[in-house]
Amino acid sequence: MSVVTEEIGTAESVEILDSGPPPRHPGGGDEGDGEPRDPAPTFPVSKGRMALWLLLTGITMLFAGFSSAYIVLRGLPSWQNVAVPSVLWVNTLVIMASSVAMEQTRRSMRRGQVGSAKLWIGVTGGLGLAFLVGQVVAWGRMVDAGVFLPSTLHSSFLYILTGTHAVHLVGGVGALAFVLIQTFRNRYTKQDHEPIALCATYWHFIDGLWVYLFLLFVLA
Secondary structure, three states: OHHHHHHHHHHHHHHHHHOOOOOOOOOOOEOOOOOEOOOOOOOOOOHHHHHHHHHHHHHHHHHHHHHHHHHHHOOOOOOOOOOOOOHHHHHHHHHHHHHHHHHHHHHHHHOOOHHHHHHHHHHHHHHHHHHHHHHHHHHHHHHHOOOOOOOOHHHHHHHHHHHHHHHHHHHHHHHHHHHHHHHHOOOOOOOOOHHHHHHHHHHHHHHHHHHHHHHHHHHO
16 A cells, blocks of 8 residues: 555656646737736826926916916006117027027937037027027116116016016026036937937927017007
């Protein structure tokens, strides 16, 4: 009996050893070569782009409230128009030119022309600074003409809208300085340059916002 038992136990051991590894479950997440699969992206938009769109939504709501109040209050009998500084016409051309330069930056990076992108980032930032200088000149001319923030409702809106826009443009210039430094450090490539693309989107938005405000000052 002991011999039979030993033979049965030996046979069972051989069967267990020869059975091989258990079959993979088809839904276990492994490829045929045994390497784990990369998890599929759950959201098609990057965190940076999502944050940018949230920021632009907030800016849009802010200026929509300002411009709505501007249009409504213009109907009051106490409304007094003030002369819009002529330098704002020049500023509008400058900021539109900066938008063209920013687009050239994005196109250069898409083509892998990093040197050209560096040049156009510098041009865009320079035009942005020129626009800010022009805004300071415009405010100075208003002060020289005796038009201050509390002078009239119209002057209050001119200072508030142009000043708030200038603050957001300063943020854009700061972002351009950052991506320019990163570009000189060779951090961006033809395939990977999302920060530059995000800067371009923000810059075009701020430029378009200024054109809207300028038309509001001139036409409304």
